[in-house]
Amino acid sequence: MLVAGWQERVWGQTLSDRFASWFSVQRTIILDQVLERASGLLPESEGINSFLSLVQETVGLKASTQLRKIQSWIVKNIGSDQQLALDWVTLLRVSKEVIWDRLPIDFGPAGGQEWRDVDRFYTRALIEVARLAGSSEQGEMLRYMADLRQQTDGLEKSKNSFISVAAHELRTPLTILEGYANMLRVEIPADMERVNLLLDGFENGTRRLREIINDMVDVVMIDMQSLSISYQLFSVEKVIRMAASNLETAFTDRNVTLVMDDAGDPTRIYGDANRLLQAFTKVLVNGLKYTPDGGQVTVRRELVRQSETSHDIKGYVDVIISDTGIGIDAEDVESIFGKFVVGTDIALHSSGKTKFKGGGPGLGLPIARGIIEAHGGRIWVESPGANEQTYPGSTFHIELPIRVNKPEIE
Numbered sequence: 001m002l003v004a005g006w007q008e009r010v011w012g013q014t015l016s017d018r019f020a021s022w023f024s025v026q027r028t029i030i031l032d033q034v035l036e037r038a039s040g041l042l043p044e045s046e047g048i049n050s051f052l053s054l055v056q057e058t059v060g061l062k063a064s065t066q067l068r069k070i071q072s073w074i075v076k077n078i079g080s081d082q083q084l085a086l087d088w089v090t091l092l093r094v095s096k097e098v099i100w101d102r103l104p105i106d107f108g109p110a111g112g113q114e115w116r117d118v119d120r121f122y123t124r125a126l127i128e129v130a131r132l133a134g135s136s137e138q139g140e141m142l143r144y145m146a147d148l149r150q151q152t153d154g155l156e157k158s159k160n161s162f163i164s165v166a167a168h169e170l171r172t173p174l175t176i177l178e179g180y181a182n183m184l185r186v187e188i189p190a191d192m193e194r195v196n197l198l199l200d201g202f203e204n205g206t207r208r209l210r211e212i213i214n215d216m217v218d219v220v221m222i223d224m225q226s227l228s229i230s231y232q233l234f235s236v237e238k239v240i241r242m243a244a245s246n247l248e249t250a251f252t253d254r255n256v257t258l259v260m261d262d263a264g265d266p267t268r269i270y271g272d273a274n275r276l277l278q279a280f281t282k283v284l285v286n287g288l289k290y291t292p293d294g295g296q297v298t299v300r301r302e303l304v305r306q307s308e309t310s311h312d313i314k315g316y317v318d319v320i321i322s323d324t325g326i327g328i329d330a331e332d333v334e335s336i337f338g339k340f341v342v343g344t345d346i347a348l349h350s351s352g353k354t355k356f357k358g359g360g361p362g363l364g365l366p367i368a369r370g371i372i373e374a375h376g377g378r379i380w381v382e383s384p385g386a387n388e389q390t391y392p393g394s395t396f397h398i399e400l401p402i403r404v405n406k407p408e409i410e
Helices: 015-037 045-058 063-077 082-107 112-132 136-187 193-223 236-246 248-254 273-289 364-374
Strands: 232-235 257-261 268-271 296-309 313-323 378-382 394-403
Touching: 015 045, 015 082, 015 112, 045 063, 045 082, 063 112, 082 112, 136 193, 193 364, 232 236, 236 248, 236 257, 236 273, 236 296, 236 313, 248 257, 248 273, 268 273, 273 296, 273 313, 273 364, 273 394, 296 394, 364 378, 364 394
Parallel strands: 257 296, 268 394
Antiparallel strands: 232 268, 296 313, 313 394, 378 394
């Protein structure tokens, strides 16, 4: 059963602290399941428990620190016993599977950074134990896998650096263009309709470019866990209605019906209303973009997990956004939250932010996820599949904690 206290994920808290807090709650369950699955192996409960202590203390730390602690643990608990080391190779795989089975229960379907940290730790541990077991081929293979992961991490950092620099460099010329557009607006007489019409198009283009640049900055801040969250008490319904109101013209132009089902008492939570407005808008735009003309997008909310309470949290509110669009294939329900991921062939995109299957940089959903997770919530999608003839639709769940008190760390 989930203990709500550890799940209050705060950006200021380190990854290792978050995992350690979760692991301390789950440790007894994990130990029991490992012993059950790994019965008949040489390591006993005391040795397994010592390794779980290593997991709790080490996951999320830098690579050099992890390696030193793993090697020290091996010397103390395995020594030069190759048969024991062979059994530990199996046991490490089992314990990793147990942890991975439990992570989605509490950290959501994505797993997030904790999944990646667990994976990196176990890769290093398996390499060291496999080498001791005399399986050089296996050790080399694991080392190769670790090198590939390191290269992937490096590419991700380079991509974030490029996004950050590009956004910064684009802002200056964009500001100049916006300034000249404003000057032209003042200088051109109002009766010059054609010129003013062209100027409207120019301003719409620069406004859209400004939105893309801001999204680029936000996605880098989310990856760096430096997104600023300003907590205040507000009504979830009001923020949802504000997002709907801002998109009213787009829904009308597309002839897509937006249904707001606000049955039940208003829900007030502590959070960043502006950031959550941004997240709700991103998900609504996604629903509109992949719903054909004449379709429908429905927004409703439910109070869920009301038994999971602590001194700070009193259950959760689930904002459910459903559409009658093209749907999502099962293998894509997680990847759509990745940066620069688009749901359709780019070559077939129409122009426009909210047109059916319209183009875009693919940053809306990852930004929405980053904002929701920064609030200690989670977001996921359900869909029976993708079909552009039958339109099975998709349902996004945005689950937010109902905080009783304003968080001290912002």
